[in-house]
Amino acid sequence: MLSAVPLIQAGALVLVWILFTLWCFRKVLTRARASAQQSSATLLVAYASEGGAAESIAQRLTESLYQQGREAQLLTLNQVTSARLIKAKTLLVVTSTYGAGEAPDNGRFFLPELTSNSPELSNLSYSILGLGDTEYEHFCGFALALNTALEKCGATTLAPLVEVDKLHPVAIDLWLDQLIEHGLLTRRPVLDSQTQRIHSARLIGRRHLNPGSPGAPIFEVNFAPHDAFEWRAGDIAQLHLDGQMREYSIASTKSEGVLKFLVREQTSATGELGLGSGWLCKHAELQSESQFSVRSNPSFHCPDHRPDHSSDDCPDAAQKLILIGNGSGLAGLRAHLKERESNKQHDNWLIYGERSPHTDRHWDETLSDWLEVGHLTHLDRSFSRAGDTDLSSVIGNAYPGYVQNVVDYQAERLVQWLSEGAIIMVCGSRDGMASDLDQRLQTLLGAEAVAQLSADGRYRRDVY
Ligand SMILES: Cc1cc2nc3c(=O)[nH]c(=O)nc-3n(C[C@H](O)[C@H](O)[C@H](O)COP(=O)(O)O)c2cc1C
Known part of the structure; x- marks a missing residue:
């Protein structure tokens, strides 16, 4: 007799595909609406920032431009598509650098997109303010890479790139003065003081x-x-x-x-x-x-409300959250789960990986309680050193391997949650966990959909 298993598997795959197609279609409509609303500004201020310094400078700059009679659109670098650049006349970028000269998370899709599309940008003039720290080997590495890539596409330099060491105010002022010289600003914006309180x-x-x-x-x-x-x-x-x-x-x-x-x-x-x-x-x-x-780590804050309910002050109780992490990354995820517990936001799915199911069950009681009372809708753990342990008898719902493998096993549910507007938050190791997970998501959803999730603030990471 024929087994029903292949038929069920095929059915599940078709369902995943249909859900994903619907989700992509909704995204296309949302994007078309958004770009129609935003197409008038030819001056773009884009930022990429993890700690908030570049974001804050870009925000103040946009406000000043507006007060001085210029319409400018503020975007994260991930939101700046090649199509948007072709329509723009001026691009001002404020960006920091992380990792080995890499982009902050909310700018990491920009360069791959620019490189693969190679848009013709001879009508665009641009200027970059790079924030960095000379203690790191690749000082302002991402700002420099950005400069080269824009030049390659034919864009012209409005004012030369300024590299800022440890937020030195003189260097920031130098860049702003260049914008004044080129007639974009009439006076310098007042910037937030970045002094740290210890x-x-x-x-x-x-x-x-x-x-x-x-x-x-x-x-x-x-x-x-x-x-x-x-x-x-x-x-x-x-x-x-x-x-x-x-x-x-x-x-x-x-x-x-x-x-x-x-x-x-x-x-x-x-x-x-x-x-x-x-x-x-x-x-x-x-x-x-x-x-x-x-x-402050704005790129890993949970948005308070859905973008389409932006006037609401209350967190949206129905907003779904998928939390994915490994090892000490459970720290950042726990803070979000606690915050959502007090906000009565209970639709949470935690995917967490460690080594041994016998010894590496940090905060097991809290997680199990949350699952029992429904603060966690799903709890999927993975153990890389499970060996031939029968996980179901040791810990319940768990998988051998890594969190990336859980994403494979639970692909259907993941797509379903994303189609219902879920946000993904990832905390833990950059190499291995976060990079492999990123690859799996791109394979499952497509690179463009993953970039779009990030641009929409629905894919947030704190990885190190
Ligand atoms: C973990 C970490 C890695 C960093 N890596 C670099 C780097 O490779 N090159 C660099 O110039 N600055 C590096 N920095 C410094 C930041 O770019 C700098 O502090 C910047 O002002 C942060 O701006 P933001 O708050 O907008 O993210 C790093 C900082 C941290 C915390």
Whole structure:
């Protein structure tokens, strides 16, 4: 007798395809509407930013242009398509650089798109303000790459690229003065001061979460923050120690009254503990004070409301969220889940990967409780060192391998959720997890759809 399994599989594939086609069609309509509304501005101000500095400068610049009688459209670099560039006359870009001279997340689709389409841009003049830090090998690397790519497409330089080290105000003013010289501005915009506020926080608890793990030890570390210490889910805490700074995703919300981290010990080749992880996981004494500042991380904030309900002040309770991460990346995802718990936004799907199903089950109780009460609609965990363990008898719904594999197994549900407007948030390692996941999403949805999700703010990442 013929088995029904191939028929069911074929049916499921057809269903995925139909849902995806409908979703793409809706996107095309939305894009057509959006571009019709926005087509009049020939002056574009585009930014790519993770910490918010480039975004803030671009925003102030757009406001100033508007106050000085110029219509300018503010976009993330991911939203600037080749078609949009062909229609534009002037492009002003403010961008930072991350990784090994790479784009911030909300600008990472721009160069591939430009390179593959090679639009003819001889009618476009442009100028770039690059934000960076000379401590990094590829100082302003992304701004420089952008400059080369635009030149290659025939665009002309309105004013030369200015590279800014550590937000030095003189360099920023130099660029703005060039815009004044070229008649775009009549006076400099007043920019936000970027001074960091450093607060002390008292260490109140530290817990080793994975004794016996095949991976390095990971700790939950809790501090009592100073009252004036403000952050929102998705933000990064900067630990200031011995004249150096280390960054950690914050795992808690301000309303919990605790500054919580999930920190993995980092060990050098000679066996020494890293400066920051050594301090947090071992050396800092209980009740001692440590110094922190907060780096706002707008590209990993959860949007408060759907773009089509932008006038609503309340978070949309029906907004679906897919959270994907591995290892200590659970920190950033937990903060979002806590925030959404208080906002009564319960349609959450967590896909989380670690090594062993026996030892690497961080915050297992919290996650299981959330699943039971329905704050998590789905919880799918993956374990790369599961061996031949029967996962269902150890931990319930789990898969061998990595989070990317879960996306393959759950492709149908993922497409369904995206067609219902879900947002994807990814936190964890850039190499391996985030890059492979990106590839899987592009294979499943198509590169253009993934770029569009990012441009719409529905694919957000905090990867390191
Ligand atoms: C993890 C990390 C990686 C960075 N990598 C680079 C780099 O490769 N080259 C560079 O010039 N600056 C680098 N920077 C510095 C940022 O580009 C700089 O702080 C910039 O002002 C941030 O602007 P934003 O807040 O708009 O993202 C890096 C900063 C961080 C935190």
